[in-house]
Amino acid sequence: MKKVVIPGEILFEERKRLGSNVFVSEGKIYSKVLGITDNENETATVVPLQGPYVPRRDDSVVGVITRENFAGYGVNINSFNECFIPKSAMRTPLTLGDVIIAKVSNVSELKEADLTFPKRMGDGEVISVNPVRSPRLIGKNGSMLDILSQGTDCEVFIGKNGRLWARNGDLELLKKTVKFIEENSYKSNLTNAVESLLRK
Amino acid sequence: MDRKIDYKKTKKRLDGRKMDETRPLSIKTGVIENADGSAYLEWGQNKIYAAVYGPREVLPKHTANPLKSVIKVEYRMTSFSVPQRKRPGPNRRDQEISKVLGEALSRAVFVEQFPNTEIGVYVEVVDANAGSRVACLTAASVALADAGMPMRDMVAATGVGKAYGELVIDLNKDEEDAPDAVDIPIAILPNSEEIVLLQMDGLLTRKEWDAVAKLGIKGCKQVYEVQKKALVNKFELSEAKGKGQATKTVKKKAVKKTVKKVKK
Numbered sequence: 031m032k033k034v035v036i037p038g039e040i041l042f043e044e045r046k047r048l049g050s051n052v053f054v055s056e057g058k059i060y061s062k063v064l065g066i067t068d069n070e071n072e073t074a075t076v077v078p079l080q081g082p083y084v085p086r087r088d089d090s091v092v093g094v095i096t097r098e099n100f101a102g103y104g105v106n107i108n109s110f111n112e113c114f115i116p117k118s119a120m121r122t123p124l125t126l127g128d129v130i131i132a133k134v135s136n137v138s139e140l141k142e143a144d145l146t147f148p149k150r151m152g153d154g155e156v157i158s159v160n161p162v163r164s165p166r167l168i169g170k171n172g173s174m175l176d177i178l179s180q181g182t183d184c185e186v187f188i189g190k191n192g193r194l195w196a197r198n199g200d201l202e203l204l205k206k207t208v209k210f211i212e213e214n215s216y217k218s219n220l221t222n223a224v225e226s227l228l229r230k
Numbered sequence: 231m232d233r234k235i236d237y238k239k240t241k242k243r244l245d246g247r248k249m250d251e252t253r254p255l256s257i258k259t260g261v262i263e264n265a266d267g268s269a270y271l272e273w274g275q276n277k278i279y280a281a282v283y284g285p286r287e288v289l290p291k292h293t294a295n296p297l298k299s300v301i302k303v304e305y306r307m308t309s310f311s312v313p314q315r316k317r318p319g320p321n322r323r324d325q326e327i328s329k330v331l332g333e334a335l336s337r338a339v340f341v342e343q344f345p346n347t348e349i350g351v352y353v354e355v356v357d358a359n360a361g362s363r364v365a366c367l368t369a370a371s372v373a374l375a376d377a378g379m380p381m382r383d384m385v386a387a388t389g390v391g392k393a394y395g396e397l398v399i400d401l402n403k404d405e406e407d408a409p410d411a412v413d414i415p416i417a418i419l420p421n422s423e424e425i426v427l428l429q430m431d432g433l434l435t436r437k438e439w440d441a442v443a444k445l446g447i448k449g450c451k452q453v454y455e456v457q458k459k460a461l462v463n464k465f466e467l468s469e470a471k472g473k474g475q476a477t478k479t480v481k482k483k484a485v486k487k488t489v490k491k492v493k494k
Contacts (some may be wrong), residue, residue, distance in 0.1 A: 034462045038383030081378025110285045187364040219468035
């Protein structure tokens with residue numbers, strides 16, 4: 031059964047395979063964050079409900095250029111460290127405020143991310159969402175993303191860092207739907223609810 | 231306050247509470263939209279806002295630690311929070327409380343997960359009536375959990391001590407001003423009962439101390455239950471309803487109501 035747990039709450043008193051956002055102390059498994067757990071699962075895992083974005087290798091992210099120097103650009107990817115891309119990586123020069131998408135190639139022990147394959151995105155809008163809820167915007171095998179882009183006729187790119195880039199189509203409807211998904215991300219039957227919202 | 235008051239005779243406290251009863255406590259989360267996590271706490275007459283920002287870049291940079299995150303707490307009292315106007319700037323007491331709160335919270339948060347960063351915790355006392363530091367710690371801990379920080383445990387805190395000849399929990403201002411008053415703010419990590427804050431003002435015998443420590447831990451556990459409720463109640467695990475579905479249920483209810491009216 032699914033249950034909301036708070037940090038430090040005991041999940042299991044017996045041994046179990048460890049998933050994410052849990053820790054072991056004196057043989058008992060505790061939750062590390064405010065989140066949802068399912069005690070019927072084989073692994074002890076907590077899906078967080080809130081939290082900052084911590085970059086991981088192979089994440090696709092939406093970044094904003096915040097700084098430029100002789101060698102390259104500083105990119106804000108909604109993490110606590112600024113990233114850097116060299117000018118040699120870009121074909122055309124970037125300006126401050128430009129939006130790019132990129133992949134995280136490596137993360138250092140200080141959680142500093144290296145970016146590869148940067149691509150400048152043209153005119154469009156960036157929508158901020160809660161980073162821990164962005165997987166729900168993508169859905170299983172991109173199902174929710176398909177519903178979003180088809181229902182609003184928008185070109186949508188969702189970064190793992192809690193930023194969504196979109197253009198064309200009904201942007202107001204997209205924003206409304208994204209907000210709805212964000213607010214209800216932990217509830218069941220979300221896909222059907224979103225479909226009915228878009229059909230209205 | 232009258233020196234003739236004796237709790238041993240009255241068996242009840244000045245505000246009608248039992249000796250081991252805390253003042254009414256309520257906590258609400260997510261009250262500040264622009265913060266990463268926030269909480270509003272009302273504990274008796276104490277009213278406190280707590281907001282958490284971060285992890286973010288450390289400023290000034292020389293305070294950064296490459297092995298862990300630094301928790302920077304800013305405790306402030308608004309000028310109108312106490313009967314006599316308080317000068318709005320930070321004073322020695324504010325600095326001390328900020329320091330001890332930061333140290334207590336650092337023990338609970340997995341700070342080593344965010345090296346070279348700071349977590350800013352801002353607590354603002356809007357109304358104060360004794361025990362504001364424990365109230366702030368309780369609120370700050372809820373705000374940190376609300377921000378999704380990885381934590382070992384919540385930090386639950388309460389005040390205990392002695393007033394008018396009896397050991398009491400959660401002293402109010404009148405009791406704090408009693409001639410024999412002893413005030414002990416205590417904060418624990420409820421699972422392990424590890425003490426993360428303990429200060430004392432006054433004198434106690436060894437026997438009294440043993441009793442008061444037990445009373446404090448009992449009080450903290452009561453506070454923990456309220457913290458837990460505040461965090462869990464925000465998220466209701468039900469089915470999501472799109473606009474179409476929601477209106478349908480409303481309509482059904484409306485139909486039922488009209489049917490009842492017609493029957494009457």
